Amino acid sequence: MQNNTFPTLFVGRSIQKLAEVDSTNNYLKTMLSNYGPPANGTVIMADHQTAGRGQYGSKWSTPPGKNLTVSFYLKTDFLTVTEQFNLNKAVSLAVKDCLTYFSVEDCKVKWPNDIYIKNKKIAGILIENRIRGVHLRDSIIGIGLNVNQNDFHDLIYATSLLNIKKKETDLEEVLMILSQYLESRFFELKSQKNLDEDYFNSLFLFNQISTFNSKGEIFTGKIIGVDVDGKLLIDTESELRSFNIKEVTFVL
Template sequence: MVGHPFYTLDEIDSTNNYAMEQVNSGQVTSGTAWFTSNQTAGKGTRGKQWLARPGDIIALSIALQPAMLPLSRQFMLSMAVALATHDFLSAYAGDETIIKWPNDIYWRDRKAGGILIENVLRGSMWHYAIIGIGLNINQGKFPDALTNAVSLKQITGKNWDAASLAKDLCRHLDNRIKQLHVSAIDTLLSEYKTKLFRWQQPALYRKDGEIFQGIIRDILPDGHLCLERDGTILQLGFGEVEFILTH
């Protein structure tokens, strides 16, 4: 069960760092979760930092043994976690909640949170996945540099108890991870596409310093984005293309 046990940390540099230490110590069972609303050096994708005041965020990490999947199917876990986080946030923020490829969580065209999954390998075996989820909960405003961030408080006008929400997020994660099996990839991929930001819509992107108009046409089972540009399909991996926001 995801979230059993569930540990609350008063303050930590990064829940993913802490979870990794616990896994490496050998004292962890699959499904263990660590939560804080006071993370001092949170990690985002591609080395970015993610910081907030105490009480403003959910920072949640889960140690999972993904025995149901081979390492070659790790994008399935990414999709399942993104869908679970979408399930969770949409229950509070409504049906304008969407997933920005590969696994950022958006409300309309603004970022509500993100996901970072780090793998622990033993040889070629996928020993553990450290699933890190960060969500903006109680921020009333953001620094000027974060022009497209949004919090659940800004969406709903309410303050929330981050720890209670984190436990509910674990419930949604458990439901989705129970669906994981190699044979379920088509079903999972189909649902993931229906929740995708800019799916089949013309929009602006940047690649190799050049801005162009493209249309997301498909997502491959390994996670590659199929982006149509001038009648040609580009297959792009994580970090190879930037979404240009125009608001």
């Protein structure tokens, strides 16, 4: 474990760098199981993930050494189970903040866990919470951010900092900036600041007539928000509908 000199109080101050791992989230979960909790804010960073995962088991792959593949350990016992989507809001906004720092424009949070630039994905988030009673115990926050990858082959809806800025960016600098913004949003969350205004202003296709697919049903409507359970709220004019993760997809 390496001690860092990031200008943060705790996030990213302790980092373990791995050449290769199946998944940084899995690695952190094994650490928790075998050795107990690491220091709050600990980061696991890998040059290459062989079995990176997205939400609900979807696969996420990246070429070695090109992108930021990290997992953060955070103590989140101040959140109740019913408040856990607020953590998703805070993390999503932190990734957006980081990209904005690097002069990326038109950055949006695509519900529930992706970051988009216009119509292309630049980052994904996977949050896994441990629960104790009615509260969270702690959280593992996996973030994959496309930084220096140029060719995405058949993934036409993917992009990177390199594609946008036309130059490479140092991965450790990206991690440092991300750690700063994650810590800042974490403190806002802990102080019970309402993140809804920032989140909804950043939400992909918010309040725009858009097309969706729910189990083969194609319909149009406007995203008007997200409820306390993290369900997406879509106004179809005839009714207000709510959707859980995997129950609706965007037709772009």
